[in-house]
Amino acid sequence: MNTGDIISLISKISEKTNKFIINEMKSFGIKDLAPSHGDILFVLLKNEKLTMKEISEKINKDKSTVTALIDKLIKHGYVEKTRDFKDNRVVFVTLTKKGRELKPLFEAISHNLLSTAYKDINEEESEELLKTLVKLYNNF
The missing domain is CATH 1.10.10.10 (Winged helix-like DNA-binding domain superfamily/Winged helix DNA-binding domain)
Structure with missing residues (x-):
């Protein structure tokens, strides 16, 4: 993988994340x-x-x-x-009231998203990835 693939991969992760969230919301009836x-x-x-x-x-x-x-x-x-x-x-x-009722659903969706995204990533890798992504973000 070359460094030019990184931005493309971030974009693809974003797309997959959005699809995951949409499917999770549908499973909760939203x-x-x-x-x-x-x-x-x-x-x-x-x-x-x-x-x-x-x-x-x-x-x-x-x-x-x-x-x-x-x-x-x-x-x-x-x-x-x-x-x-x-x-x-x-x-x-x-x-x-309807908006406030979303809190437990959002918490569940967030938990499911994070556990899926980080299932094969240890804490050290996660921290290093975060540092790198913050640097990339701050470059813009």
Whole structure:
């Protein structure tokens, strides 16, 4: 394998990861979400409410992309928008009851994903891989 194959392999791993997540969600009866929604739901599960800007920053996606993803999450009843009482220009995004109910499913999917991905990789290899990938990421 030459170093030019590394980026291609990372892309293929990303595709396989997304397929794995989609299949896992289907097995839990979740058919109205895509892996791209996961980042938003994940940060909202960790934070009670966030502005659109905060979500964009936390998931490293532009505001227009986040807006489109959140609009779909609203349509399916996972999140809602509310205005700040003090400053009507500020819009918060929060999980609905349906959105909060995803937490145990997301935890199970995450566990299944990680145990599948790392099944033949020991801790030392995992740590070295992480260091290398962080360096690659930071080069961009």
